Amino acid sequence: MDLLELIKSRSSIRTFLDRAVEDEKLAQILEAARWAPASGNKQPWRFIVVRDKNKQAEFDPRFHQPWILNAPAIIVVLAAPFDTWEKYDELDLTYVQDVATSTQNILLMTHRLGLGAVWVGTFSRKAVRKALGIPHEFLIQGLVCLGYYDKNASTEFHGEKIPNQKERPRRPLDEIAFNGEFGKPWTVPIEDK
16 A cells, blocks of 8 residues: 555544554554654654553543543653753744654554554543653653554444544645645646556
8 A cells, every 4th residue: 555545544443452452563653653753853752552451541531532441552642842942942842743743653554554543632641640650841742542443343422423434524635735825726636546
């Protein structure tokens, strides 16, 4: 599968099979994250792999998102802003972009390895920090819940049925990309192979 097809076929998976993710696959996923682009090559990311259901149960005391509790593995994505601040300014926020690119690499490599994942931004950072002993100078940017999945499965959440495979409509390219100046639509078609 070429890169564009990999990107287009990835979706957020919230229902996982009760099957452990192999350490070798997790290592490949972390390696992909490590090779994300970073401002000044400061690499302000850190990752914690969690496979302990008791700890996972503490991560989301308010919303009770089932994919957090039921994921065979969760990668907690941290930012180390001081890594970036060494080179730039203390108000510099490039670490947020850098950590986001590493998270995208996690999602793409997870999909490439035949696993599913969902990037979660709403959870109790305080609970995650306490459960995992994360020092306060590290910022918790997100959770990536991942594992094997059945593409036809779905999850019930607050009365809504969320399927693993659902439509992912995108705005047309000529609405979001411009040629030379804002408002002048990009009209060059994508070449078919």
